[in-house]
Each structure stands twice: as C-alpha cells, then as structure tokens.
Amino acid sequence: MNKVRNNRAWWLVLPMLALVAFSAIVPLMTVVNYSVQDVFDANTRFFTGTEWFVKMLNDPALQAALARQFAFSLTILAIEVPLGVGIALLMPKRGIRASLVLILVTLPLLIPWNVVGSIWQIFTRGDIGLMGWSLRELGYPYNLTSSPVDAWVTIVIMDVWHWTPLVALLCYSGLQAIPEAYYQAARIDRASRWAVFRYIQLPKLTNVLVIGVLLRFMHSFMIYAEPFVLTGGGPGSSTTFLSQSLAIMATAQFDVGPSAAFSLIYFLIILLVCWVFYTAIMQMQKDRQSGGPHE
C-alpha cells in the first residue's frame, strides 16, 4: 500500500501510546532505576552502577536457569513445529468436520495456564491420574516429584499439548490461503503428493512458520504458570526456568536491585532473539511485495 505521509496520524496513535506507555515505560523505568541501586529501605539507597548486572551474570543459579530455559525452548520448538505442520496438513479444509476439528484442536489454547498445570498435575498423579496410574501399572516407576527426567519429560509433553495448536492453526491458515488454482494446476501437471507439499504448500508455510517460531520461542522463554503448578520448579531446581527464578527473587527475597538487573537481562535476551526474527519477517514481506506470489 502506498502510504500517505501525514504526521497528523500521530493523533490516532496517541491513545494507544499513552496506555502502552503507562503499562510499559513507567514500570520499565522503575526496573531500570532499581537495577542500578542498592535499596535498603525507603530512605537508604546507594548507586551501584553495573554491580548488580555483573553479579547476576555470574550467578551460577541464574546461569543454570538460563541454560535450562534454552534447553527447554529448543526442545519444544523441535517437537512442536513439525508436529504442528503435520496436523495442519491433516486437518479437513471444508465442511462441518473442518469446524469441529478446528474447535477441538484450539481447545488447549483456551485454558487458563494455571488450569493447564492443574490438569496435568492431576493427570500424572499416581493415585488419581490416568497417565500416572497407567504408567505405574505398566511397570514404570513414574515419579514426578523425585525424578528430574520424569519431570522434564512431563513438562515437555504438557507444553507440546498446550501450544502445538498455535503452530497448527498458523499453518492451517497459511494453507487455506493457497488458491484452488494451484492444486488444480498441480493435478493437471500430474504432480505427486510430495511435489505438491514441497512446491506449493511448504513455501506458503515458511511465512507463517517464522511467525510461529517467533511466538513460540517468545512464550516458551517466558513460561511460568504451567511448570510452577505442575512441579513447582522441582525436583530441586531441575525444572526452574527463568521466569520462576525471577519471581522467587522478586517476591521472596525482597532484593529489588539484583532482581531488577536480572529482569533487564532477561528482557534483553528475548528482545535480541525476537529482533532477529522480526527482521526476517519484514524482509520476507518486502520480498513478497516486489513481485511475489499472487493471492
């Protein structure tokens, strides 16, 4: 679209800016403020500069949490992306079955995150949960609270259950946007199923997949409620990810300086990764506009 240059458009943007600034900038300033000070109480505070940042970056507990977080995010991406694509390809495109399957597939996304944790907490208990009980019956000594492996695997399965629908629905909408003529032409050209996937569907999916990977990475990096409810971060700290570490620090230890510094580091890591993705998306959109595929 050829946009008209008009600075009066700022009026339209102002209400939004005001609200988001209130929600974002003001608190962020507070965080920045705290991150460079040592606050003992309301009246006694010392400027500490980058001391907290250095301390945080060298904190072994935090480094461990960061490592766990990356491991977690990469694992779930590796599972959810192919699975999501596969499901999108299986979902019916038209008719009443399409609506039904769509609603069923979307279901996990609509559940409050703590309820997701609760569902899986119940589901995996050895005494009252179907999965926990079945595993025990089959001979496997499944124990969420004592085995880090069990805890990890369960959390990964829970996240896959919870968030794969997002990837699937993104891909589904990408597939829906492919005009019928492409499939018809492919039939006439006698293309195999694989060729149809590779040359027609996959290129279309690449666009939405980048969005999907961005969203999933972002969210998985911020995950809090589900693992908190399910394992509480345990056993020990084997499933304590970054958000929980930060929450513990902020609320339990009342140490605003270090937690503020940690917050900023956390935020910056996400920003960096997302900026990379964002540039990729914008680049792809630009490619598309300069003589790209037809809708």
Add this chain to the structure above:
Amino acid sequence: MSESRHQQAAATEADQAQADEPTMTPQQAHALAAREAARRRRRARPKGRRIRSGLLLGAYLVFVLLPIYWLVNMSLQTNAEILGELTLWPQALTLDNYTKIFTDANWYMGYVNSMTYVLMNMAISMAVALPAAYAFSRYSFIGDKHLFFWLLTNMMAPPAVFLLPYFQLYYTVGLFDTHIAVALAHCLFNIPLAVWILEGFMSSVPKEIDETAFIDGYRFPRFFLTIFLPLIRSGIGVTLFFLFMFSWVELLLARTLTSTAAQPIASVMTRTSTASGIDWGTLAAAGVLTIVPGVVVVFFVRHHIAKGFALGRT
C-alpha cells in the same frame, strides 16, 4: 501491487454482484469445482490413504482430549470416589461439585471477576487499537516504523519482569485489587497484538475505498464506523478472540495485582487446599468451567480464525 488491489476491488465487486444476480467469477467457478471434486475424490480416493490420515488425526485428537476428559471425569465424581480406586468414568455421577461452585460466592465471584477484567480489557484494547492500526496502515509518519517495532517488543516482555513495578505502581495510584488494574496491565501485550492483527487486515482493504468515501463527502468518524469497520468484520472478530484468549489465560499479573475484591478464578483455584487436603472434585469442576467461555468464543469466530491466525498476513 496495483494488480492485487484491482483484483481485490474486482473481488469485492464480484461479491456485490453475487448478491444481485447469480454470476460467478472464474475464481468462484474454480472454487466450486474444487469443492465438488473434493467431494468426489473423498469417495474415490484410495481408502488406505484416507484411513491413515483419519487415524493419525484421530490419534492426535485423543491426545488432546484425554487430559480434558479426565478433568471432566473427575469433576463429576465425589472426592471419595476420586481418592478411592481409579475409575474410568464416574460410577456415581454427581453434580455436587458444580453446584458448590455456582452457590459459593468465593468460587463464582472468581469467574465474575475474571470475566469483568477480560471484557474491560477487550473494550479498552479495541478502542485504542483501531485508530492506531488505521494510522499504521494508511499513513507514514515520523517514527512510525520505530513505534511499531517498540509496540511489538512489549509483547515480548516477560510479565515476571513487571511484577514488582506493577505491584508498586498500582498500589501507589490506589488501583490495587481492582478489575481496571488487571485490565490495564493486560494492555501491555494485548494492545500491540490487536494493533498487529488489525493492521494486517486493514492493509488488505484498498485505499481507494477510503478515498471514494471522502470524495463522497463522508467525514472520517462516519466513514470509519459505517464503511470501514464492516469491511474488516472478520479481522475484528479474530482480534477480539485473541484479546479474550490472552487475557483470560494469563495468571501472573492477574494474581499479583489482586487480593480479594477482584480475585480472578485462577487465584481462587490455587487456594483450594483445605485442612482435609485438596478438594479435587471442586477443583476439577472449576477447571472445566474455565474452559467453557473459550469454547463459546471460538465457536463464534471459527470461520474467521483460519485467516486471523496468520495475523492477516498471508
């Protein structure tokens, strides 16, 4: 690209024309042909392939539904039955857990509170995002690209980062433990999302429509409300769905900013341990009831979801 715009204008005209008389563009003819062909193909396609696809999809759906079924199962059992032997379906079906929730103010107020701030957030976010999205879509202005990117970064802000500041901020302005506090807090990520989705949909409406309306003498508010918004109906529906979803499911901020007066259902649920242990049945029932609103909303926007999930950008 001028072509796609003309095609879209043509498509809009074709849609109009379709309402007047039964004409069909080649595109529509092809789409109809494809539907028919798909129908015949379904009957003619090698059974093996169809069965395999159906089985795979079925297996996934079982995976999705099993934990939810288990929750529903438990919600219809008494605590005694739950803690007793494991049963695959309720032996003594009871609706007591649900009645408890509907009659106990502590419980149902949780839903009311959650609904309240979610609806407030949807209204605020929409009201503010619509003009902003229009600006991003139609105009270029100083700092627009940077503003847009900054907007998106707010979606990437971990709520955990804002816990303490929000707590202090809302306490200071006297809004702690109110619905509006949570509604405003959720604006942090919901407004950028709304702007992102709406801008995508708005950009697919050709600017010629705006220009024609202005030439015809429409003032901007009237044009926006009576002409423009109906054209992006599906985008608005999808945006409302996402706003609802992300606000309804969020736990951390909602819990931090409330204590008793505006306590969301999530908080209520995490406080159900009593002296005699966790009230599993009620917990399960509460859980089931949190899923219902989402299902209702998605049912209403199911036709538009496919488009909206790609944020209008396919």
Add this chain to the structure above:
Amino acid sequence: MAEITLSGLAHSYQASPAGAADYAIRQLDHVWEQGGAYALLGPSGCGKSTLLNIISGLLAPSEGEVRFDGVAVNDLPPEARNIAQVFQFPVVYDTMTVFDNLAFPLRNVKTPEAKVRERVAEVAEILELTDRLERKARNLSADDKQKVSMGRGLVRDNVSAILFDEPLTVIDPQLKWKLRRKLKEIHRRFAVTMIYVTHDQLEASTFADKIAVMYDGQIVQFGTPRELFERPNHTFVGYFIGSPGMNFIEVHARDGEVVSGAFPLVLDAATARGVAQVCQDSSNVKLGIRPEFVEVCTEAGADSMTAQVLQVQDLGTYAIVHLGLGEISLKARIDEGKPMPGHEAHVRFPAQHLGLYVDEFRREDRR
C-alpha cells in the same frame, strides 16, 4: 490432438436441482473438432468456466457425457486426460526457476532429462523466455508468469487439448495483443486443439477460427466471427457481438401490418408475411438489424420511415446516430464521408439484413 464431444451435458452445483434456474449448464451438445482454435465467448456467469472444468475433468458433470475421440472420459481424472489448462491467475511455483517450472510436468512423469531440456528450450523460445530460464519464478512480472503458466501446458508432448480460462485478464493491455499473437503462432505450430474462454469479443474474434457463444448455460451459436456477425442465431449473440450491438425491435402483426408498439413499420412483403405467420405461434417476436446495415437517407423514399435524430456520436472514422422511431430507439452506424442527417432521418431496413427472431432464436424459413 483429440476431438472432444459433449453429449447431453448438464450440470448443477446443487445436490438436488429444482428447475432450470439451478443449472449452470443446460442441455448441451457440442463437438470440438480436432486441431481447431476455438473461443468460448459469453458474459460472466454464463457457465464458461464450469464447462471448461468439465472438459478438463476438474469437475464431474451432473448429467451427460464427455468423449475424447469417441471414448467416454467421464470417469477419468484430469491427470489421465492429457489436458493442459491455463488459469486466469498465473500459477507458478515460486521457489523454482523458470526452467524448473516448465520442466515440472515432464519430470513428474519421469521423462529423460535430455528430452526435458529439449522441450523446455523449444517452448521457451516460442514464448521468448529463453533469457529468463535461470531466474527464480518469484521475481517475474505478471505477464511473464502467465507465459510460464502457458508454457507448462505446452511442454507436454501428447496433449489432447489446451484449455485457457480468461488467461489474459491480468495482463497489461499493451502486452495482451503480443500474447494473443503468440497463442495463434503456437496453434499454427503445434496444431493442437485449443479452447479459449473469454468475455471479450475482440479477443475471441482475433484468436479463434470458430467461436462458441454461450448464454445462460447453453451454446447458442457456433460459427466463424463473420457468421456470428452477419447471421446471429440468438438475440444474445446479436447484442454481444459487434459494437454497438444489434438493434432489436419488438413487433407483432395487426390488421395485416407489422407494428411495434403503435408505430407501423415499412417492410418488404416477404418479411411482413413472415412476421404475420410467426405471430400466430408466439408473442415474443423481434426483428433484428445491425446498426451497420440500417440505411439512413437524407430524402424520403417509398419504403422509408421517418425517424427523429436524438443524438449523434462522432467517433472519428464513423458516427453512431441514435434514432427514435416513435417509441422505438435505434442505433445506426454511418461511416465518415457519408451524409449526416439533421433533425430528421429517413431509414430503411434492407430485407437481406433483417433477422426474424422468435423466442430469441432466429427463424430462417420466412420466405
């Protein structure tokens, strides 16, 4: 190459059609002869695309049979019918180069690579794409993409027919004529049956040897552009072909005279007899005459009628004169150099150019 026969064809998109209105294609019998260049002409919504999809096999007809060289192909899917179809919007595979795009149909059936190269080179040469073979298809202009789309239909050796569904719609006007010429060249070179769907009569007449005019689900006339012009079989063909379209005057016989509304028409005896005869069978009787053949004289004659000149449009080499004969409105086309009428004109309807139309169809046996 194949002769395509459509027999007793009818199609409805409804599962249980109630009446004629539910059918997109009604009772259609037609033969497309081998090797011909045909146009399927008609307004939007008349069923052209539906018919094309039936011929190519993308759609199975509700009733009737499609035969290729006498063999019924109703049950054959498109991939088995050896058909190529070019769609309105270019269908190209963005991730592949132009070469790979053109090679796609051949590689799908495991053609040896040497043959592939040969065919692609040949087709690329005709379509003037040789210098772009290594480019990614994504970066082409719209008409180049459409050429690639067409090219994919041509690479295959043994195509029975090539079907075009309004393929030049997205092309810039100045390039349309170039592509049209290309298509004619391709037809001459490969001598393959081509069916070209369009709603533009100019496109149809420049491309096709014979045009099938489609209206409301039926083929109402099949003939050369000349035949369609001079002897339209159906009032719709009269309206649609020619610019401006044919004049139609509703007539009925009254007291031995031919009148339209209240206005008595001056006609030759044979025509008048014919009108009187058919008026006994039907109330929908029209006389048709093309603006080109309406004789406008400056002086009155024995067999002329006086008309009011309502408007004169001067279009350079010719002028369109809007005439009023009583309540009837007519258009006449007067070429440059011929005398232009003033406020009044005297018109004649030469017998050989008058057509008698009963229930929209032309009646020939009126002498």
